[in-house]
Amino acid sequence: KAGVTQTPRYLIKTRGQQVTLSCSPISGHRSVSWYQQTPGQGLQFLFEYFSETQRNKGNFPGRFSGRQFSNSRSEMNVSTLELGDSALYLCASSLARSHEQFFGPGTRLTVL
Amino acid sequence: GENVEQHPSTLSVQEGDSAVIKCTYSDSASNYFPWYKQELGKRPQLIIDIRSNVGEKKDQRIAVTLNKTAKHFSLHITETQPEDSAVYFCAATKAAAGNKLTFGGGTRVLVKP
Numbered sequence: 001k002a003g004v005t006q007t008p009r010y011l012i013k014t015r016g017q018q019v020t021l022s023c024s025p026i027s028g029h030r031s032v033s034w035y036q037q038t039p040g041q042g043l044q045f046l047f048e049y050f051s052e053t054q055r056n057k058g059n060f061p062g063r064f065s066g067r068q069f070s071n072s073r074s075e076m077n078v079s080t081l082e083l084g085d086s087a088l089y090l091c092a093s094s095l096a097r098s099h100e101q102f103f104g105p106g107t108r109l110t111v112l
Numbered sequence: 113g114e115n116v117e118q119h120p121s122t123l124s125v126q127e128g129d130s131a132v133i134k135c136t137y138s139d140s141a142s143n144y145f146p147w148y149k150q151e152l153g154k155r156p157q158l159i160i161d162i163r164s165n166v167g168e169k170k171d172q173r174i175a176v177t178l179n180k181t182a183k184h185f186s187l188h189i190t191e192t193q194p195e196d197s198a199v200y201f202c203a204a205t206k207a208a209a210g211n212k213l214t215f216g217g218g219t220r221v222l223v224k225p
Contacts, residue, residue: 031210033213043201043203102158103155105155
């Protein structure tokens with residue numbers, strides 16, 4: 001099976017702009033989770049989507065949002081970008097009844 | 113919420129020696145504990161996991177042990193090789209949290225040839 005894919009792989013934006021990142025899970029996986037990875041804060045959970053519904057949400061401001069489509073592909077959106085949003089954004093997919101999560105390669109977002 | 117602490121933050125070992133990384137968690141309801149390996153510029157890869165109904169699990173040179181009473185779990189790598197050099201992350205979650213993983217801060221392992 002093909003692994004988790006994320007697009008784009010790299011993004012450069014300026015403060016105040018918004019950005020949309022995409023994640024395609026492993027075929028058959030219905031749960032998609034998003035994480036932010038930074039050198040200072042490590043890996044932090046953003047949110048999880050399952051069957052097009054947000055099932056869990058981490059402690060991030062409302063500028064961070066997401067959605068999931070009927071084919072389980074997911075997008076996350078960050079509005080009004082801040083310098084501190086520069087990070088590697090990882091998505092992970094898993095089967096409906098399994099905790100095992102498999103990560104995508106990530107999208108490296110740089111905010112200038 | 114859940115809090116996971118990981119030690120040490122860096123670990124340097126000689127090739128062939130063993131490496132041990134320890135994590136403690138705070139939520140006694142946590143019941144799934146995965147370990148991920150992340151090489152430079154790569155995605156985190158699930159290398160082994162353990163559930164709360166098991167005390168130990170082994171897969172070739174890697175093993176994980178879980179002590180529910182003390183709320184800690186450890187990763188053991190035996191006969192280390194240069195390709196084991198990477199950052200290792202532990203994590204924890206519970207059934208009520210869906211797939212929300214709480215990660216430790218990571219351990220940078222360097223295996224010296």
